[in-house]
Amino acid sequence: MATIEPSQRSPGGEPRAAVLTAAPSPKLEVRGLDVFYRGEKGGETHALQDVTVDVFPREVLALIGPSGCGKSTFLRVLNRMNDTIPGARVAGKVLLEGEDILAKDYDVVTLRRRVGMVFQRPQPFPKSIFDNVAYGLRAHGLADKREITRRVEQALGRAALWDEVKDRLDAAALGLSGGQAQRLCIARALAVEPEVLLLDEPTSAPDPIATAKLEELIAELKADLTIVIVTHSMQQAARVSQRTAFFYMGRLIEVGATKQMFTRPRETRTEDYITGRFG
Amino acid sequence: MRDASLVAATAIASAIVVGMLLVILLDVVRSGASVISGTFLTAAPSGGMQAGGVGPAIFGTAALTILMTVAVVPVGVITAIWLSEYARPDSRLARAVRLAVANLAGVPSIVFGLFGLGFFVQTIGRGLDKAAYGGVATYGKPGLIWAALTLALLTMPVVIVATEEALRAVPRDLRDASLALGATKFQTTFQVVVPQAMGGILTSAILAVSRGAGEVAPILFTGAAYFLVELPTHLNDQFMNLGYHVYVLATQSPDVDKTRPQLYGTVLVLLVLTFLLNVVAVVIRIRTRKALASARA
Ligand SMILES: Nc1ncnc2c1ncn2[C@@H]1O[C@H](COP(=O)(O)OP(=O)(O)OP(=O)(O)O)[C@@H](O)[C@H]1O
Ligand SMILES: [Mg+2]
Numbered sequence: 001m002a003t004i005e006p007s008q009r010s011p012g013g014e015p016r017a018a019v020l021t022a023a024p025s026p027k028l029e030v031r032g033l034d035v036f037y038r039g040e041k042g043g044e045t046h047a048l049q050d051v052t053v054d055v056f057p058r059e060v061l062a063l064i065g066p067s068g069c070g071k072s073t074f075l076r077v078l079n080r081m082n083d084t085i086p087g088a089r090v091a092g093k094v095l096l097e098g099e100d101i102l103a104k105d106y107d108v109v110t111l112r113r114r115v116g117m118v119f120q121r122p123q124p125f126p127k128s129i130f131d132n133v134a135y136g137l138r139a140h141g142l143a144d145k146r147e148i149t150r151r152v153e154q155a156l157g158r159a160a161l162w163d164e165v166k167d168r169l170d171a172a173a174l175g176l177s178g179g180q181a182q183r184l185c186i187a188r189a190l191a192v193e194p195e196v197l198l199l200d201e202p203t204s205a206p207d208p209i210a211t212a213k214l215e216e217l218i219a220e221l222k223a224d225l226t227i228v229i230v231t232h233s234m235q236q237a238a239r240v241s242q243r244t245a246f247f248y249m250g251r252l253i254e255v256g257a258t259k260q261m262f263t264r265p266r267e268t269r270t271e272d273y274i275t276g277r278f279g
Numbered sequence: 280m281r282d283a284s285l286v287a288a289t290a291i292a293s294a295i296v297v298g299m300l301l302v303i304l305l306d307v308v309r310s311g312a313s314v315i316s317g318t319f320l321t322a323a324p325s326g327g328m329q330a331g332g333v334g335p336a337i338f339g340t341a342a343l344t345i346l347m348t349v350a351v352v353p354v355g356v357i358t359a360i361w362l363s364e365y366a367r368p369d370s371r372l373a374r375a376v377r378l379a380v381a382n383l384a385g386v387p388s389i390v391f392g393l394f395g396l397g398f399f400v401q402t403i404g405r406g407l408d409k410a411a412y413g414g415v416a417t418y419g420k421p422g423l424i425w426a427a428l429t430l431a432l433l434t435m436p437v438v439i440v441a442t443e444e445a446l447r448a449v450p451r452d453l454r455d456a457s458l459a460l461g462a463t464k465f466q467t468t469f470q471v472v473v474p475q476a477m478g479g480i481l482t483s484a485i486l487a488v489s490r491g492a493g494e495v496a497p498i499l500f501t502g503a504a505y506f507l508v509e510l511p512t513h514l515n516d517q518f519m520n521l522g523y524h525v526y527v528l529a530t531q532s533p534d535v536d537k538t539r540p541q542l543y544g545t546v547l548v549l550l551v552l553t554f555l556l557n558v559v560a561v562v563i564r565i566r567t568r569k570a571l572a573s574a575r576a
Contacts, residue, residue, distance in 0.1 A: 084455055113461030123456040126475045135470070136460035185456070192460060 026054035027196060027226045028078060031093040035073050038087025047073045051092070051252045053245060055196075060218060060227045062241035062258065064234065066273065069247040071230040072120060075198045078228065079115040080108045096196075113140060116194030120201050120230075122181035124173035129156075129165050132173045132184055136192035151191050158220075159187035160213035179207040186214070190221075197221065199229040203236065215240050234274060238262055246270045307550060311543030319544055323508045328528055329537045333545050337552065338510050339423075339503075339518030344492045344556060346427035346514075347434065351491075352484050354431070355438030359483075362439070363446040364468050384436035388496040395429030395501040396421070404515075422515035426502030433497050434487035441486055445479020446472060477567050485560035492553045495522040505531070521549040 035048040048070045055061050063071045073082070080101060082088045094101050101111055113136075125132050133152040142148055152169075156162040161183040165176075173184055186202060199218075203211040218227060218240045231237050237244050238258060245255040246267070254267045265271045318332050325331035358376065366373035405419035412418070418425075449472050457467040473480070495503070504517040505527055511518040525545050532538040 079459060081455055081459055084451065084458060109461055109463055112459055116461075117459040119452060119456060119459070121452060123450070123453045125453070125457065125471050126477075135457070136462065139457075139460060139462035139466050139470075188460060 024057055025098075026095075027057045027097065028055040029093070029095040029098075030054070030074075030077075031095070033074075033077060033092035033094065034090070035070070035077060035082065036089040036091075037073075037085065044089075047250055048077075049250045053252055053255050055226055055228060057226050058222050058224065059243060060222050060229060060241040061255075062237035062244045063228065063230045063247060064232075064237050064244060064273070065247035065253075070250045071247055072200050074247070075117065075200055075228060075230060077102075078196070078198055079112050079117050080106075081112075081117065083108060113192060114194055115196040115198065116189040116192060117198040118182075118185050118189050118200060118202055122178065122185045124176060124181050124184055127173060128170045129173045129176070129184065130169040133187050133191050136188060140192060151193075152187075155187040155191035156184075158190055158217055159183045160210060160217065161187055179210050183210060183214070186217075194225065196226045196228070199227065201230050201232060203231075203233075211236075234262070246273065248273070304550075307543055307547050310540065311545075311547035314540045314544035315547065320548070324506065324524075324541070327534075328532050328541060329534070330541075333519075333521065333524060333541075333548055335507055335510055336519040336521045336524045336545070337548060339507075340492065340521045340549070340552060342423060342511060342518065343427055343430065343498070343502075343520060344488060346423065347430040347491050348484060348488060350428055351431035351434050351438050351487050355435050355483065355487070356442050356480055358435075359439045359442035359446060360468065360473070363443045364464075364472065380436045380439050383432070384440075388433060388494055389499075391429055391433045391497040392499050392501060395425055395432070395497060399425040399428055400501060418515050420515070421500060421502040421517055422513075423502050423511050423518050424514035426498040426518070429497045429501045430491045430494060433494060434491045437486045437490055438483045441483030442476070442480050445476040445483070448479065449475045478564055481560060481564040481567065485557055485564070488556050488560060489553065492556060493522050493549065495520070495526055498523065521545055521552065525549065 030051055030053050033048055033051040034046070037045040037047050039045050051074065063074065065071055076082045077090055077094060078101075082090055090102060092102070096111070096115065100106065125135060127135070130152055133155050134148050137148050137151060153162065156165060161180060164180060165171075165184075173181070176184060182202060186199075189197060203214055215236065218229070221227060229237075229240065231240075241258045243255060244258045244261045246253045246261065246265075246269075248269055254261065254265060254270045256266070261270065262274060265274065316332075320332060320337065321334040322332035323335050324333065362373055362376060366376075400419065400421055403418075404422075404425060405416075408414055408417050408419040453471060453475060454467055457471045458464070462470070498520060502517055503520045503523040505523075507517060507519050509516075525542060528538045528542040528545060529535070
């Protein structure tokens with residue numbers, strides 16, 4: 001397995017030492033991560049094998065790879081959502097600013113306030129549009145109504161949903177279309193202002209305008225937060241990310257600067273996947 | 280070919296069921312409708328049960344059903360929430376509770392009546408009297424509250440099972456979405472899971488009402504009265520009940536033939552009342568559903 005840490009890459013042909021001193025300390029450090037799921041017939045699925053990778057502050061890391069390779073699994077580990085899957089087992093280390101988030105006594109509620117996540121399938125709550133977005137804020141104990149309203153409106157605006165829902169904030173969120181629901185979930189996650197945002201195929205609904213807006217948003221957000229995004233679209237990975245990680249059958253095959261990954265990947269499997277996609 | 284015969288068999292079976300229901304309904308309506316009047320609905324029985332009406336029995340039945348619902352729904356729903364959301368599937372306590380619920384559902388209703396007499400009336404009620412009323416029989420006798428609690432016990436399994444089913448139908452992804460926002464388990468349960476399952480929870484209440492409203496055996500020894508002119512005004516008062524009144528009219532009257540119109544009238548009222556209670560519950564359920572999905576329109 002070849003993982004390329006930023007200290008090893010040399011963007012623009014700079015001398016290695018210069019990159020080393022310039023490299024900030026990672027936001028997230030994943031070390032030798034293994035994930036097992038309980039299988040159908042008592043066995044275990046080894047969904048992730050020995051994954052080691054860093055995520056740096058204010059960068060967008062794209063995760064690509066064929067269906068079932070473990071991208072969602074990787075994402076879920078980063079805010080301990082695998083805790084909710086009966087029989088799922090995680091080994092290895094994941095550090096958030098140096099702290100081991102996999103530790104048994106680590107407070108997952110606080111972790112999830114810092115590391116937000118938008119799932120592959122949108123799940124609007126059985127509440128109004130406004131209350132959906134306000135949900136996290138209220139859950140965190142924010143009671144100031146004006147502040148809640150301000151942050152809800154801001155989040156809906158950033159998620160490019162404001163114009164479509166501003167006249168029906170009190171309507172039930174279950175009435176939104178698939179793409180709108182997806183953006184609602186993004187707004188919901190943004191409202192609580194996490195430090196890290198995990199996006200699992202946030203633009204799976206085929207809506208080119210919303211997709212463009214979301215990509216704009218990602219570019220804007222990375223000014224102050226760290227983003228890990230799963231995408232099936234090579235073009236999207238190329239557009240939004242600084243680095244790309246390629247997963248294949250539970251292994252991290254290669255991670256590196258996005259430009260380099262798409263022009264001259266080190267691994268033939270990466271190349272096959274990328275070129276296969278581009279046709 | 281086999282499909283066709285299956286369809287035919289199903290159609291015949293359904294026709295038989297619907298047909299029987301219609302025959303019963305028609306029979307009740309035909310024989311009972313003639314005695315229904317304002318007086319019948321409000322007055323107490325008189326003239327050796329051959330005249331007057333069923334007013335006190337209607338009031339008693341409604342009060343009993345409402346009290347029962349107030350008692351059974353919160354307890355049943357909380358138990359179901361605990362079973363489905365908090366108890367570990369392999370926990371001994373959870374298994375014991377499930378076993379108890381399953382067994383409770385199979386107990387004949389007369390046994391509930393005897394249990395209510397022994398437990399509520401004679402143990403709790405007399406205990407209360409000793410502790411708070413200087414031994415004067417106040418709660419240590421059959422009364423509305425004990426009958427309602429006995430019925431609540433009878434309908435508890437219905438509420439628990441139906442509510443738990445509704446909670447289990449809430450997708451894990453929805454719970455995850457809430458947890459991923461940094462909500463606690465408690466917030467997730469009560470602000471996302473329970474609202475999502477509200478339709479099913481209300482259905483469980485409907486089922487409890489349908490089951491409980493017509494039961495006679497559990498209230499025989501715990502509070503129902505053979506004949507009362509006064510309406511119950513306190514929780515420990517005895518009360519008349521439509522189901523029990525039907526039984527009384529059918530078996531205890533000096534002249535069964537002469538009380539027959541009254542009997543059918545009472546049955547009709549009982550049917551309509553149960554139906555109305557169900558309608559109310561269904562309307563509440565549809566309302567909540569609409570409130571949840573109003574944007575669909
Ligand atoms: N809850 C689960 N229980 C058992 N196995 C699971 C579970 N979730 C995922 N898996 C298995 O783990 C492997 C990785 O799944 P994962 O969802 O991470 O893939 P993915 O890369 O996100 O795929 P996709 O692109 O289709 O979303 C797959 O083989 C999948 O079947
Ligand atoms: Mg996935």
